[in-house]
Amino acid sequence: xxxxxxxxxxxxxxxxxxxxxxxxxxxxxxxxxxxxxxxxxxxxxxxxxxxxxxxxxxxxxxxxxxxxxxxxxxxxxxxxxxxxxxxxxxxxxxxxxxxxxxxxxxxxxxxxxxxxxxxxxxxxxxxxxxxxxxxxxxxxxxxxxxxxxxxxxxxxxxxxxxxxxxxxxxxxxxxxxxxxxxxxxxxxxxxxxxxxxxxxxxxxxxxxxxxxxxxxxxxxxxxxxxxxxxxxxxxxxxxxxxxxxxxxxxxxxxxxxxxxxxxxxxxxxxxxxxxxxxxxxxxxxxxxxxxxxxxxxxxxxxxxxxxxxxxxxxxxxxxxxxxxxxxxxxxxxxxxxxxxxxxxxxxxxxxxxxxxxxxxxxxxxxxxxxxxxxxxxxxxxxxxxxxxxxxxxxxxxxxxxxxxxxxxxxxxxxxxxxxxxxxxxx
Amino acid sequence: xxxxxxxxxxxxxxxxxxxxxxxxxxxxxxxxxxxxxxxxxxxxxxxxxxxxxxxxxxxxxxxxxxxxxxxxxxxxxxxxxxxxxxxxxxxxxxxxxxxxxxxxxxxxxxxxxxxxxxxxxxxxxxxxxxxxxxxxxxxxxxxxxxxxxxxxxxxxxxxxxxxxxxxxxxxxxxxxxxxxxxxxxxxxxxxxxxxxxxxxxxxxxxxxxxxxxxxxxxxxxxxxxxxxxxxxxxxxxxxxxxxxxxxxxxxxxxxxxxxxxxxxxxxxxxxxxxxxxxxxxxxxxxxxxxxxxxxxxxxxx
Numbered sequence: 001x002x003x004x005x006x007x008x009x010x011x012x013x014x015x016x017x018x019x020x021x022x023x024x025x026x027x028x029x030x031x032x033x034x035x036x037x038x039x040x041x042x043x044x045x046x047x048x049x050x051x052x053x054x055x056x057x058x059x060x061x062x063x064x065x066x067x068x069x070x071x072x073x074x075x076x077x078x079x080x081x082x083x084x085x086x087x088x089x090x091x092x093x094x095x096x097x098x099x100x101x102x103x104x105x106x107x108x109x110x111x112x113x114x115x116x117x118x119x120x121x122x123x124x125x126x127x128x129x130x131x132x133x134x135x136x137x138x139x140x141x142x143x144x145x146x147x148x149x150x151x152x153x154x155x156x157x158x159x160x161x162x163x164x165x166x167x168x169x170x171x172x173x174x175x176x177x178x179x180x181x182x183x184x185x186x187x188x189x190x191x192x193x194x195x196x197x198x199x200x201x202x203x204x205x206x207x208x209x210x211x212x213x214x215x216x217x218x219x220x221x222x223x224x225x226x227x228x229x230x231x232x233x234x235x236x237x238x239x240x241x242x243x244x245x246x247x248x249x250x251x252x253x254x255x256x257x258x259x260x261x262x263x264x265x266x267x268x269x270x271x272x273x274x275x276x277x278x279x280x281x282x283x284x285x286x287x288x289x290x291x292x293x294x295x296x297x298x299x300x301x302x303x304x305x306x307x308x309x310x311x312x313x314x315x316x317x318x319x320x321x322x323x324x325x326x327x328x329x330x331x332x333x334x335x336x337x338x339x340x341x342x343x344x345x346x347x348x349x350x351x352x353x354x355x356x357x358x359x360x361x362x363x364x365x366x367x368x369x370x371x372x373x374x375x376x377x378x379x380x381x382x383x384x385x386x387x388x389x390x391x392x393x394x395x396x397x398x399x400x401x402x403x404x405x406x407x408x409x410x411x412x413x414x415x416x417x418x419x420x421x422x423x424x425x426x
Numbered sequence: 427x428x429x430x431x432x433x434x435x436x437x438x439x440x441x442x443x444x445x446x447x448x449x450x451x452x453x454x455x456x457x458x459x460x461x462x463x464x465x466x467x468x469x470x471x472x473x474x475x476x477x478x479x480x481x482x483x484x485x486x487x488x489x490x491x492x493x494x495x496x497x498x499x500x501x502x503x504x505x506x507x508x509x510x511x512x513x514x515x516x517x518x519x520x521x522x523x524x525x526x527x528x529x530x531x532x533x534x535x536x537x538x539x540x541x542x543x544x545x546x547x548x549x550x551x552x553x554x555x556x557x558x559x560x561x562x563x564x565x566x567x568x569x570x571x572x573x574x575x576x577x578x579x580x581x582x583x584x585x586x587x588x589x590x591x592x593x594x595x596x597x598x599x600x601x602x603x604x605x606x607x608x609x610x611x612x613x614x615x616x617x618x619x620x621x622x623x624x625x626x627x628x629x630x631x632x633x634x635x636x637x638x639x640x641x642x643x644x645x646x647x648x649x650x651x652x653x654x655x656x657x658x659x660x661x662x663x664x665x666x667x668x669x670x671x672x673x674x675x676x677x678x679x680x681x682x683x684x685x686x687x688x689x690x691x692x693x694x695x696x697x698x699x700x701x702x703x704x705x706x707x708x709x710x711x712x713x714x715x716x717x718x719x720x721x722x723x724x725x726x727x
């Protein structure tokens with residue numbers, strides 16, 4: 001009896017501790033285990049659902065075992081999962097040095113270079129788009145081997161309320177001067193013009209965006225890819241920080257925005273409370289579907305622009321069905337799926353089969369092509385160092401609340417950057 | 427109460443029943459804690475091989491201003507989550523038990539008790555999101571109400587002002603926590619022998635006198651339990667900070683558990699995050715031991 005009790009206890013313990021040694025049912029060449037974190041209504045979710053259908057049709061007898069994960073769930077647990085026997089055959093993963101780069105450096109991802117050349121994916125992806133797919137031996141993006149394939153893109157732009165602009169007699173703000181003049185006019189009319197969320201990414205993206213006004217490719221590469229010295233007190237950064245502070249002083253941005261989340265920012269714009277929002281293409285579909293009470297439009301930011309490829313399809317080192325994974329990526333790169341993604345409000349990155357019918361979708365994709373062709377994609381400000389996101393949110397909040405001035409904020413960012421990039425490549 | 431003596435054989439048979447729990451404790455708490463301590467002596471990004479660096483993470487912790495600031499914020503949260511709820515819980519429980527229960531019936535007291543307990547039932551993510559709407563600077567319910575009644579000057583950027591954010595979080599936590607002591611104390615008050623109160627009343631003791639000299643000493647074990655569990659909850663508080671402020675603005679509401687999380691998952695400095703988690707665990711263990719010893723001494727007196 002006692003022995004039986006002991007055996008039961010050990011079995012229970014093994015079950016709780018997850019040491020049950022579950023069967024590995026994904027290694028039979030008949031199952032493609034796939035994880036991604038796009039919502040079913042998003043452009044990517046729509047396109048990939050269709051890709052799964054096409055894959056199953058073109059691979060009789062093969063089943064796609066899809067698991068919908070959360071972004072944070074994959075982000076926080078990827079190294080552990082990829083190190084285990086439970087790794088999927090294919091998963092969506094965040095791009096950048098601190099994410100896909102880190103995993104590639106640790107040998108957890110499959111080098112897809114050969115497959116990329118064989119299948120011609122490198123020819124399909126434009127310059128700037130492929131930067132996030134290649135990582136060197138230090139895990140730094142932009143060169144080296146292919147560890148992922150992106151099949152959509154994103155970028156930051158200026159959304160504006162055309163109805164409110166018309167009421168003030170303002171034209172489309174194509175340059176920074178025109179945008180500033182428009183904001184001044186709104187302030188004079190008692191309206192805070194710019195919706196901004198300081199509790200999350202929008203504020204430090206705007207801060208970076210202002211710096212990018214004076215930046216070029218070399219500046220971006222030095223900051224993002226460590227190709228040279230980074231001086232946070234150069235003219236570019238100082239212009240960004242001081243202009244941000246000036247916009248606060250002039251009332252273009254509310255001093256209350258330090259506690260505003262991205263969602264509240266978007267809602268404020270979509271409800272017509274603020275006439276301008278500077279944020280990413282990830283808002284585009286939602287703005288298009290939810291804004292009914294006024295006319296709106298978007299205009300690209302002049303100069304370099306925060307943006308990049310979307311997240312990557314990566315094949316874990318331990319994937320049991322790599323050929324199936326490559327076949328699936330091939331389908332997501334096909335013109336039919338790229339068109340599906342574009343028509344659902346996303347930005348396609350590979351050649352399409354049919355022209356877009358919706359003028360807004362066309363404009364979104366055309367604007368992106370202009371930026372991409374001009375090599376103006378500057379990635380995102382928090383990419384170069386792990387944890388830079390929280391550090392930048394905190395620093396820019398201090399600027400908004402007056403806890404720190406522009407130069408103190410730049411010093412704080414410089415210190416963080418220096419400390420946390422020191423280990424890159426180790 | 428006398429203790430029934432066990433023979434060695436009896437004790438041996440009882441030990442078998444402890445094995446499942448002990449094994450679970452080993453697998454779920456002791457082994458991960460041991461591993462956490464081990465990782466805290468390394469530099470590790472979460473993937474690949476950890477590099478042994480001895481006590482470097484702990485040396486770094488000693489000079490890390492953010493870490494110490496996060497502990498200072500924790501003191502505020504201990505006040506908001508343990509001290510104030512205990513005091514408020516005593517007053518509310520006594521009011522419900524002695525006043526509402528006696529004058530309006532125990533049913534009304536139970537309804538009020540359930541209402542006060544409700545925030546404890548709500549998932550913290552839901553409560554946090556609702557409070558972030560209430561406290562939103564521009565269209566938040568609280569500011570809208572203040573403006574509607576002409577108190578515009580009192581409208582604040584509750585979660586976005588570094589001088590106010592911690593106070594706002596403390597307010598939300600007080601709201602969440604207060605139901606717990608109320609329920610425990612009311613249960614304790616029902617346990618108190620009514621004859622003690624009657625005797626005190628006959629001796630001319632006022633309500634306050636009876637509360638202070640009879641009720642409070644009688645429910646001392648409950649007060650200890652509430653203070654202990656709430657203090658531990660305050661020290662390891664994470665979810666409300668994550669949902670409400672993510673440690674901001676400018677780090678003004680950062681707490682050790684969130685700082686540890688940031689190091690684990692955002693900065694990929696797993697070794698350093700483990701060191702913070704270890705220090706926090708040791709602190710909680712020490713505090714719990716001290717609490718229990720003080721309580722035991724009180725019981726034996």
